[in-house]
Amino acid sequence: MEEDMTENISKILSEIDTENLPVHIGIIMDGNGRWAKQRGLPRHLGHQEGMKKVVQIVEACNEIEINNLTLYAFSTENWKRPSIEVEALMNLLVVFVRKELQRLHENNVKIKILGDISKLPEVPLREVHRAVELTSDNSGMTLNIALNYGGRQEITKAVIDILTDVNKGNINIDGIDEKTISEYLYTKGQPDPDLIIRPSGELRLSNFLIYQAAYSEFWFSDVLWPDFNANHLYRAIVDYQKRNRRFGGI
Template sequence: MNEKLINKEKLPEHIAIIMDGNGRWAKQQGKLRVFGHENGAKAVKRVVEGCAELGIKNLTLYAFSTENWKRPKMEVETLMKLLVSSLKKELKTLLQNNIKLNAIGNIETLPKKVQSELLEVMEKTKDNNRMTLTMALSYGGREEIKNAVVELCTKVKNNIISPDIIDESIINNHLYTQNLPDVDLLIRTSGEYRVSNFLLWQIAYAELYFTKTLWPDFTKEHLWEAIINYQNRERRFGKTSEQLN
């Protein structure tokens, strides 16, 4: 797939990726799942660089879901250690490439060391404006929406806002992603065809792209292929083709 086939005037403003297949990739190599996660981190670097080079403004990666806490203790601990080491290692790259790091999810449930490293990198990159890289950590779409509902109910109860004025924009302002645009392109690797509780509100009109490629094998060429596929689709947002034309 050739990068030159991409129309730079029609880039998705926000790409979100469900990075799936690390465990299966490791199994194919006869290795432990941890080995897959380590190589998955290399794929993250490739894709972040690829998006920044193209001019993508927002990239959100599903790094750790609320359901992932149910995985074996050793795997969870390894993922957390890998997260800390990756943040330390990639800070220089983020600064050099003018990339801002953002995080969404129930961050308070992460180990203190992860929280500390995460907040430090976010603070040091907060003024970067080439691209916003958002890591979804201890994230669940239903939990996000539930939290927004609870917050809005509390405000209504305390007469801070009237229920009559609640619309989509107000709901947006109570989500983790309040400073991000809706997702234009959602990519899922590994051949699974589901959204797995990821950005349920934000992907309402996203184009969905599924590939059988396992995440550690995902390259810039795979990214280009997904974007070209996206650009060849007609996005109608409820309208007819005739209305768009």
């Protein structure tokens, strides 16, 4: 779906029902490489441009008091990309933390990481730990950064951890239910995403929050992530609020 996004942002904001906001929004940040290719630029410059959008969208969510935002930054499959691109992405992660962390901290944002970050190189890993530690006591919006994240990997890890605790006698196998599984996911203690946004024209989840997204609403747009802005975000929320969420009921 693609609508005219040139309208005044105050007009879009006036359409948002503040009593019916999504509690948790997930965004698959897609299209950086294509953005660069369209301009005859190397792919890493597309990622660099996409990085600039992160704080803008975080602040736009914070402005209307969205409680949880999850950004899909680097998947378990992204390691298959050319090593020069992977290295550029890791360097951008370091740059992002060093440049934007204090600003996010001052906005009371709490940063959490979803994924197996033990596989990250030393410097990015250190910066990620610093970001999580600095913001750990913040009480504002939770910003989840999905980093070396894959939905299948997350579920596999949860199964292994549950079986381990069953074998240790920490939990009873007969008491395992959906709530139990949720407690073993990276998003433990957080609500499932109400709304998942994917720019770039692709119409798939790409292994993103596949357990948590069982009843999420989806909003797709042809705009590439580096061109995504607060107008698109707020229009997605307005569209979400027009839907009738039945969760399998009538």
